[in-house]
Amino acid sequence: MAQKFTNWSGSVSFTPETIATPETTGQLITAVKSAGRRGSTVRPVGSGHSSTPIFRTEDILLSLDNMTGVLEVDAEAGWAKVLPGTGLRDLGEELAEHGVAMQNLGDVDYQAIAGAIATGTHGSGITLGNLSSTLIGGTLINGLGEEVPFGVDAGVPPESLASDQLLRAVQVSFGTLGVLSSLTLRVEPAHQLHRLNWVTHIDWVLENYAELVKTNRSMDFYWYPRSDLAQVRTLNKPGHEPALTPEGEPYSRLKKDETGPNYEIIPNDRMLHFEEMEYMLPFDQSLTAFRRVRDRVKVKHRAEVGWRVLVRTIAADHAMLSNTEAEYRQGSPSMTIALLQNNTLPFKRYFDDIEPIFWQFDGRPHWGKKHTLKAAELAPLYPQWDAFHAIRRSMDPEGLLMNDYLRELFGEETG
Template sequence: MSATWRNWGGNVVAHPRVVTDTSTVEGVVGAVRSAAGRGLRLRVAGTGHSFTPLVATDGVLLRLDGLTGVLVVDRDRMRVCVAAGTPLHRLNPALQALGLALPNLGDIDRQTISGAISTGTHGTGVRLQGIAAAVCGLVLVLADGSLLRCSAEESPEVFEAARVGLGALGVVVEVELQCVAAFRLHARESGESFSAVLEGIHDLADAHDHVDMHWFPHTDRVLLKRNDRVAPGEGPGPLPGWRRRLDDDLLANRLYEGVNRVLTRAPAATARVNRLSARVLGAREYTDDSWRVFCSSREVRFVESEYAVPRASVVPVLEELRAWFERSGEPVPFPVEVRFVGADDVWLSTAYERDNAYVAVHQYHRMDPSRLFAAFEAIVAEHEGRPHWGKVHTLGAERLQALYPRFDDYRAVRDRLDPTRLFTNAHVAHLLDA
């Protein structure tokens, strides 16, 4: 009997024939050889925080939950090698203990490092890049069970393809990361008028290290988060424990879950409730270690679609989205998130050679997201939108080839490394095979 696997959002369910857990590289090699020998396909699962069916398989599902930890530290170059299954919530404090940090992070820390880079996970900051841009070396187990080490100097083409690799080139077992010295962030969060913020959005993005906006649909309210690096001792203190628990645990999670459940039955109240939500998540200001500011706990389940658009398109995209909400009245309790990330050189990164704004729409998991996602996708299609690989979208190989200048180079590496397509599934084939 096959097992059942579900992603975090609950929108992807799979029934793998075999689930293999391993905590060693030899175990990975064994699982790959065994799958190939039995004619089964193999997909690696991180913590299942992707909303796209990247992990789904009816063959072998390989879990690396035990393949964790910091393996090597190069203090002079501020680099670390970590085992691929290491979750960010364990990596961040381990780096802190070494006086190091990742330069930028997304808004949660539950993902594995290999899962995060494989889909191009990013945070926000016009002068910063996504997590994969901090990768300076990888070790992969290939389809024939051999090990390959790659970096800008060693097998550079594989390195460029595998930093955001979609799990389609091999199993990543080790990740080398370029860190920075541990730093603190001064966080300022406030409720603002969305229209006023839109008017000055580019100045705002340039003026702060990290800008993150949560606009509540059907309202003119936005929760604006501005985080700036400060020297030790500068800025106000950290949030008291009770305030963090009140904001994150009670308001953002427990109460919010209740609100969403009510709106599922009474969607007509969405606009009124959104105005209230925007007010409740009020102003706060504090300073803390970077990773404690970047990441918070997200317990209320939702599904999400996120697209990167050229930075210059952010206002038109948001205006068009606002007009669609007004026209359709679609009940969407979750805020639309807006972030900014600078260009990088990672072949399948959404920020490949392009300064981007990221616009993300979310829907509560018990509500139907299809109209929202379809309307959003139609809007960003007019702005060369590149979908986040881990968030719901419908684009296939033909469109993706037009959006990614190095798409065919990536596919050539894949043809070489995995000619028999051991590491594929229906979704990966839709993305990559013309």
């Protein structure tokens, strides 16, 4: 009997013909080759956290939940080889056993590592890249059922990784070049982080934003539209605590003060599910785009917005379809603005009204979150757009790994 699949937020629901759950690379290859012989399509899925239908299929949905764990670690060289279905929370714990850790993590940790990387998941920190930038090699099963090594696993020397075309294409590729069967990640020594969460008025954040970004390893803030308060979160290694805090300011209080392993301290618990739109914009310490969004929300959406607006920063990287890709921004960092809305409340009118503001500030959408852009608008935002698609077609010439949403996103015929 066919099993229905629903994503984390509940906004994408479909019934694939089959949900395949391979446990080995051999079984993964068999599943892909079998689909090719039948003329079916295959879409890989991680935890289903994305709120765009990148994994939607009426044919074979390929879950990697049974391919988990850390295979090998070289702490001295700074890399770890892991399986694609490994959850971020479990990954942090397993890496810690080897004395290493990811450089950064996103806001939540219930994603699978392959899915988080494939969509450009990120945390915050103006010198810290997204998770995709830590992918330095691995193997994938392409649309022909071939096992293809890339990056360091294909013998590319570390000094050449930033210019290696296949690696740059794979890093953010939504599973359209192939299904990842292993990932080699750049890691760093395990470390503790000290987290401080302050609630204060948004005016204090606007006044001090540039200094907060500059002096903290990681800093982000939420703005609460109905109260005009903000929650500022700073993350630093113990002994490097911020000198600048809103202590003593009106409306200010310390909400959280905790220290622990980075994989425990960075993520937030998200019991409430939500819909989200997020755009990556050129970094602007004056927060001009955010101020514009805030003004619009206060005038038109305050009565219906049940949650918050999140602002973060990300360092540039080299992935062809990364929304923080260095060439388009001349190597400059990005800032992100995310609209969050409870998944039980209307979101479309709100998102559709705010999205053009992001376009005015040269924004690029997060691939795993709500947006309305298609190929005609996206292609000019990515200098390596054509190069990516040439590699993708060579890896999957029959389009076995595509679906209708991706064909529209990429501007390809559906016939």
